[in-house]
Amino acid sequence: MAVEVKVIKKPGRTVAEQAYLPEIAKGLGFAMGRFFKNTFGPQAKKEIDTVKYPEEKVEYPERFRGIHRLTQRTDGSPRCVACLCCSTACPAQCIYIEPAEYEPDDPRYGYERYPSVFVIDELRCIFCGYCVEACPCDAIRMDTGMHMPPSTRRDHFLYDKETLLSIPGRHGTYLTDNPRHEPGDPTYPGIDREHEDST
Ligand code: SF4
Ligand code: SF4
Numbered sequence: 001m002a003v004e005v006k007v008i009k010k011p012g013r014t015v016a017e018q019a020y021l022p023e024i025a026k027g028l029g030f031a032m033g034r035f036f037k038n039t040f041g042p043q044a045k046k047e048i049d050t051v052k053y054p055e056e057k058v059e060y061p062e063r064f065r066g067i068h069r070l071t072q073r074t075d076g077s078p079r080c081v082a083c084l085c086c087s088t089a090c091p092a093q094c095i096y097i098e099p100a101e102y103e104p105d106d107p108r109y110g111y112e113r114y115p116s117v118f119v120i121d122e123l124r125c126i127f128c129g130y131c132v133e134a135c136p137c138d139a140i141r142m143d144t145g146m147h148m149p150p151s152t153r154r155d156h157f158l159y160d161k162e163t164l165l166s167i168p169g170r171h172g173t174y175l176t177d178n179p180r181h182e183p184g185d186p187t188y189p190g191i192d193r194e195h196e197d198s199t
Helices: 016-020 021-038 085-089 130-132 160-165
Strands: 096-101 113-121
Touching: 016 096, 085 130, 096 160, 113 160
Parallel strands: none
Antiparallel strands: 096 113
């Protein structure tokens, strides 16, 4: 069977194109036209939206994954129970947690732990949101609506527990709408057992 070969002709160049100078002038004219239009032209006709950051800020979408925050309980303590689910799920391995026990006179003693150290390296984070999905306590969120502030210092990107707890959500709250039932509450859904110190 004969194979039909389709010959595609190489596009030719005009004399003006081969001389280069008219094409260079054309390109410069195009670039200068855009420059004057976008710099001095009326706002409605501009083709780029340059924002004068940090005086002006872009409003991010509602589901934008911003820098993290740790949510608080109503008494101000972290909701985090140091289960390590988030650090295990994190593909960038940028969450470091040291769990600790509550004091024996705390009703949470023996039921759950808290993070004595909780650090996120925001510069290694790829903002996938897996940590938020993995958390069973709604203790970590990315609903701050903020991107990482620029800095020239590496350590400024290491957010510790106090910093993460001090960042509010985009609507100004440090809590979350999801209810939390503490050990000792009648609504507490966990195993109800006596504490060692009360026996
Ligand atoms: S958003 Fe992803 S990469 Fe960043 S801390 Fe969470 S799990 Fe890790
Ligand atoms: S933030 Fe959530 S997932 Fe991470 S250790 Fe705390 S409770 Fe566990």
